Amino acid sequence: MFDYETIRVIWWVLIGVVGIAFALTEGFDFGIGTLLPFIGKTDLERRVIINTVGATWEGNQVWLVLLGGAIFAIWPAVYATLFSGLYAAMLLVLFALFFRPAGFDYRSKLENPGWRNAWDWALFLGGTLPPVLIGVLVGNLILGLPFHLDQDLRTFYDGSFWALLSPFALLCGVTGLLLTTFHGALFLKWRSEDVIHDRAVLAVEFLGPMLIAALSAVMLWVFIGIDRPEITQMAGTGAPSNPLHKTVVGNGAGWIEHFMQYPWMWSAPLAGLGGFAMAWWMGKGESRMGAFLFSSVGIVGIALSVGFALFPFLLISSTDPKSSLTLWDASSSHSTMVLAFWITVIFLPIVLLYTRFVYRIIWGSVTEAAVLKDSHTLY
């Protein structure tokens, strides 16, 4: 039905869709975790904040799990290289995520204030560390990772954890955190009233300009200060997946040239910056849903910017350019991709439908009175 080249492009788009869904939904969950100890002063206020995402964070987290599973299925070599190469970083993300299920579910099961306070900080870590680390990871995707493949296609990582923390990558980490926190503040503003609502607006007002400044700095740095590799010869876009069947030079035409080559790609970074600017502008005022939607446009724009910038690369090797993985030579087999495509085409709409149903059922502002009324059932 689809030739190999087409299905490879389709899956590049679909994995983008899953990644964007993860950033949009888990993004505000992370942000709520980061904001929790600061916006919530009393136990009751904190319970209000937690319960704005209490019924839905678990479903949102599946986008992350699915992102991992989809990369495993569609780009096995990427999954293998990324997860084993960035071993310590991946485990830190995982350990940080450990704080969340127990944090949400166990926190309000005991009355003890020390217990509850400890879980609040656990939720803070669980919401703060992952976006920082994922930001650092995205920075390193642009910079390229030090890895090579041997003739059996076994992947070897030639760097260390600390080498990931370059100034550029750290800037990306800070940007990631600003992004989720800003997005989370807008979500909280949407679903709360009174004092928490007001504090969320303050956070939006404060974080917006910082986020836009950080994003601009990242973009400028990419366009001016980082080399972009270039494929000089490859087996073909429909050839069997073997990354070693190509030649790549480490510094080809730059990132600006890449965007110039496909001018429509500029729409992505513009949507990113523009979306967040609008979200900030509207978020300072009365807008609830509108501001959140613009923040979502911003996230989509930024995610697309990263995808477009790397295309056709998935993982750039900084030490052995020909080992770089691209969507043409790191994918699974044709039939597996088609199979996974049909599974996705059937289940993606179903998942979206029932997720929408759940959000509709639980939707509405969470108030202190509501938390007190259901004190023994709510988080």
Add this chain to the structure above:
Amino acid sequence: MFGDDIVMLSRMQFGLTALYHFLFVPLTLGMTFILGIMESVYVMTGKEVYKDMTKFWGKLFGINFAMGVTTGLTLEFQFGTNWAYYSHYVGDIFGPLLAAEGWMAFFLESTFVGLFFFGWDKLSKTQHLVVTWLLAVGTSLSALWILIANGWMQHPVGAEFNYETLRMEMTSFADVFFNPVAQVKFVHTVAAGYVTGSMFVLGISSWYLLNKRDIGFARRSFSIASAFGLASILSVIVLGDESGYTSGETQKIKLAAIESEWETHPAPASFTVLGFPDQQNEKTDFAIKIPYVLGLIATRSIDEDVKGLKDLREESVQRIKNGMLAYGELQKLRAGDTDPATKQAFDARKADLGYGLLLKKYTDNVVDADAATVAKAANDTIPKVAPLFWTFRIMVACGFTMLFIFAMSFYYCATRVADQKRWLMRMAVWCIPLPWIAAETGWFVAEFGRQPWTISGILPTHMSVSSLSADQLWFSIGGFALFYTVLLIIEMYLMLKYVRLGPSSLHTGRYCFEQTAAAH
């Protein structure tokens, strides 16, 4: 190729984190179904007590579910972090199964679990019931997909090696999905989960009954658990026997090791009930045997023989020699040999390529291994017998003990005298750990028994690991040990606290501690 310590540490980490995850999964599988049953009774009869039962057992389920989610994340990460070559080599088959699990199961259970807890006042009775059942279906679907993936590791069908991409690729999804090993494993495992949930509810209800508190609530919970538990344990045992049969077809070595069957005896083979396996001298001391039984279990006949370990090892020698040739041809193909004869020769032997890879543990140059090295590799295909022999028997003993408990409970419930059988209730309380012991030993038999392979006959374990250092592994093992220990203590504390509180934790004013409080 890699130091034995890397392989050993990677296996240790995977084994510990998977066994740990498997402490929470069976209870989730069972509890969601029991919640569905309880709530169905509530919706049909309108009796509030069944709603309270759904809510209270739901609280305990929630405490457990959070841990299942936490520890499940680890496994999603771990194939990539620690088994990178495995991920590359079989990602084409294993990956889509995990992705399907995400689409069909994880989303379903994770999206509706929130509504299960917080949707009581926001949904109609029937809507909430549907949510609970969707949660139950989601958890069992999750088991379906992961066991199809695991079944493929035990009995890899519907896939072949592609020399151009240097990995296994799926040739038939239908073969992978309808893999008989996977299907049997699925039913055996989910039923074991239902048994776990039933034993949990049965034991705790018995404890309330023994303490003469919340009698009506506990009695109803007890009867639901005894009926559901009896049906489930029967499926576990019947399907366990069925997995003995299928593994007789496809995993003869594992079966022979479980039975400590060193020699091939004339058919029909007898079943070794007890004995002491002696790996060094390759014999079983003090064996107590029942004639005919193993032959019946493994071959469903009395005239086929069941191969012993020594003969199976001889078969491995032949396949290793064949695998060496396949590896040599693969090297030629990889170097750019386009002669169709080479390709043809490789295709003829590639089914044994994995056996050739067993030699990689001893020599990088697989093609010129000497007879001694081949013998060593062949010996590796025979797992350590004693651990398999004993864990299998522990699992079976737990299973039959629970069969007894559920059968008696069900009988006494049906004759309405269960409350008077204090010995049975005491036994039910003490036997709460049995399903966990059975599940963990069962997992061990399945996975340890597959060694030295991650994918039976295709990919050896020592090839599958990531290119890591021992320091990195100690860092991660230390992290898991720390997090998992602290979380387990917290979880057990909360679980025990809520078990003691019982339905009073719902604050309805109808249960034991609230009534005493009201009387004062």
